[in-house]
Amino acid sequence: MQPFALNYARPAVDAQVTAGYAYDSGLQLNVTPDGRIAARDHALLRELGTTTSTAGSKTHFDD
């Protein structure tokens, strides 16, 4: 009795990643443990995939 589209569902991949940075409310930016601004480190962003279209956010429809 499940909808047709759910025949094609697969288990969700755990989106939890080790961020590698933390939010600094003073800067209003995420910074790495050594104090660098994460958004300037494209290699880090590519590695973590945190700016990537994720297709299945729990909280937001748009990816």
Next chain:
Amino acid sequence: MTVLILTTEEDVTADMVVVHLNAGAVPVVRLDPADLTEGAALSGEYVHGAFRGHLSSGGRLVSLDGLRSVWVRRPGVPAARAARPSAWLTEESAQALYGMLRATGARWMNDPDAAHRARHKPWQLRLAQSCGLPVPATLITTFPQAAREFAERYPDLVVKPVSGAHPQDPPRAVPTSRVAPDADFSAVAYGPTLLQRRVAKRADIRLTAVGERLLAARMPVAADADPDEVDVRFARAASPWEPVEVPPRLAESVRGYLREAQLAYGAFDFVEDADGTWWFLECNQSGQFGFVEVDTGQPIARTIAEWLSRPAVPRQARFRGADSAVC
């Protein structure tokens, strides 16, 4: 004049824009509605025909009159982190925050009402058609017989969620998937089903629109790609995204779409067929862009920052009579 960014703390994609706003010395306040009423607060006063309001977040205070723009990026559910969260408190907080913000002269990326409408894929498909964008033959139905007849006309089909949402109980993902020609469509009766003619693609296209500026990127399909892996979000990336020129006629259609949808930002997904035609799949009104900029070096974040930095619309032009006591 301040740019207000509604998003979560961990949204590093928003950071990419904040960096440019900081470089331009544009004041920024970042607020997650989920922090109402713990780390964020609001107040608005309607007295003697005038309105004055303030927001605070992370120790920063901003007057609503002092907002030049509001970027709705990845806002949390209002008051989700309150000491005693509830659906009622969420609705109260959403009405207070977004209601007051709507009454300012700030420019929106994107306007909440336009954004809400723009999330509806069936509406997107019709708007894309009317703007002259090629749309693959699509059927949304709860009639199994309609699905069977559509499959006879278009034997090579994909299925995808109508809403773009994914079931959470238990958490599952529903990628765009190929439908076998001999599929049993009887389960179509149990939920609206979106079937679409599969476009044999040679590349995926992500077109990011910021105001009038269009920045497109292309990722070719690998020669050894599995033909059953049709959803680029789930497929192994064979190569990075690369910048690509937007065909002039298509650019005109995309701008028409944005005007009709009243969107300042949109992330369009197309697939390119063997003839080079870009077929419209969807437009995510708040789609991710960081991964494209990281690969291509296209100045998407800077373009967003420039758009957000423009002056606010004069209140008289936007909300005539707002300061008047005349009824």
